[in-house]
Amino acid sequence: MSAPEFAAAQWTRATGAGVDPHEYRRVTEGLASVADWGPSFLRTGHAHLERAESAATPASAGEHLLMAARWFHLATLAPYPEAGRAAAAADRALSRALTVLESGARRVSGEGFTGWLRGPADAPGTVVVVPGLDSAKEEFLDVVSALLARGLAVFAMDGPGQGVLAATTTLGPDYERVVGRVVDALGVARIGLVGLSLGGYFAARTAALEPRVAAVATVSGPFRLDWEQLPAPVRDIMARRTGGAEAARAFAGQVDLSALAPRIAAPLLVVDGGQDVIPGVTNGEPLARRAPHGTYLSVPHGDHLLGNARPDWLPRLGDHIGHALTGGSADGGS
Structure with a gap:
C-alpha cells in the first residue's frame, strides 16, 4: 500500500481520535512511503511537547500534551521498529496532561x-x-x-x-x-x-x-x-x-x-x-x-x-x- 492510500485509510480514525485534520494532511502529504509514517508522527508529537513547554498557561500546556499523546499513539498504526518508544511517549504525554489538567x-x-x-x-x-x-x-x-x-x-x-x-x-x-x-x-x-x-x-x-x-x-x-x-x-x-x-x-x-x-x-x-x-x-x-x-x-x-x-x-x-x-x-x- 502506498503512503497516500495508507493515509486515506487512516483518515477518519485519526481525525476521530481528535487530531486536527489540516495538520494530519500536512504531515501525511509529506510521506514518501508508509515506512515514514512512524517517524513523521513521532516528530509531530514532539512538536506538541515543545509547545507544551513554552505554553503560557497550564490549560494550554495540557491541551498540547493531550495532542502529543494522540500523535504518538497514531505513530504506532503503521509497522515501525520504534513503536514501543512511541507508545511509551503517548503514555507519558497523557500522564503529564492529566497531572496538569485534572488534580x-x-x-x-x-x-x-x-x-x-x-x-x-x-x-x-x-x-x-x-x-x-x-x-x-x-x-x-x-x-x-x-x-x-x-x-x-x-x-x-x-x-x-x-x-x-x-x-x-x-x-x-x-x-x-x-x-x-x-x-x-x-x-x-x-x-x-x-x-x-x-x-x-x-x-x-x-x-x-x-x-x-x-x-x-x-x-x-x-x-x-x-x-x-x-x-x-x-x-x-x-x-x-x-x-x-x-x-x-x-x-x-x-x-x-x-x-x-x-x-x-x-x-x-x-x-x-x-x-x-x-x-x-x-x-x-x-x-x-x-x-x-x-x-x-x-x-x-x-x-x-x-x-x-x-x-x-x-x-x-x-x-x-x-x-x-x-x-x-x-x-x-x-
Whole structure:
C-alpha cells in the first residue's frame, strides 16, 4: 500500500481520535512511503511537547500534551521498529496532561492493565473503556469526555498487548479476567463497559462472564472472526500483538460470541458503521439480536470506529451507559 492510500485509510480514525485534520494532511502529504509514517508522527508529537513547554498557561500546556499523546499513539498504526518508544511517549504525554489538567485523576495499574481513573470521586457510576487490536487509551479521549460530561467516573485502560503494555505483554481472549482485576482495583461494586473495535468483543465477552458489568456498549466490535478471510495487514497486526502467527490464528478462532451473547444480562448497545466491511469479520448485529437486552444502532455512512459519524452515535452511547448506571431507562428508552 502506498503512503497516500495508507493515509486515506487512516483518515477518519485519526481525525476521530481528535487530531486536527489540516495538520494530519500536512504531515501525511509529506510521506514518501508508509515506512515514514512512524517517524513523521513521532516528530509531530514532539512538536506538541515543545509547545507544551513554552505554553503560557497550564490549560494550554495540557491541551498540547493531550495532542502529543494522540500523535504518538497514531505513530504506532503503521509497522515501525520504534513503536514501543512511541507508545511509551503517548503514555507519558497523557500522564503529564492529566497531572496538569485534572488534580483528581489517578493512575491505576495491576496485573495485565494500566490506565487513568478520571471523574468525580462521588460519581454515580464508573465506566471502563477498552481499546482494541492496535488501539490504546490515548485514542478514545472523546469517548471518555462524553462519559465524563454525564457525571460518570471513567477508567481508560491498556490491557495485555495494548498501548504501553504491547512491548511487554501479549493479547489474549480471556479479557474478562483482566477487567475483573480492574474492578477489584477500582474498588467499585459494578461498572459500565465500553469496548471499541476488538475491544467490543472483549467488552461483550466480559459482560457475559463478569457479573459486575451493569451496562455495556460496543463500537465496531466483531461478533466472529474468520482467520482465513482476514486481510493480511490485520493478520500481521494480530500476529505481532499475540506473539506469532500460530498464536494469532488460535486467538482469532476463539473470537466468536455465539454462545456468550445470550448470557449478557446487562443492557447492551451495539454500534456498527454501515461502511465497515472487513473480510473475515462478522459485525455486531447478531450480538444485539441474541443478547437478552440488546439494541442495535447501525449508522449507514459510518466506517470502522465511526470516526466520520461521531454525532450519530456518541451522544446515544453516553446516554445508554449513563442511564443504565444511574437507574434511568437503558439507551434512553429506545
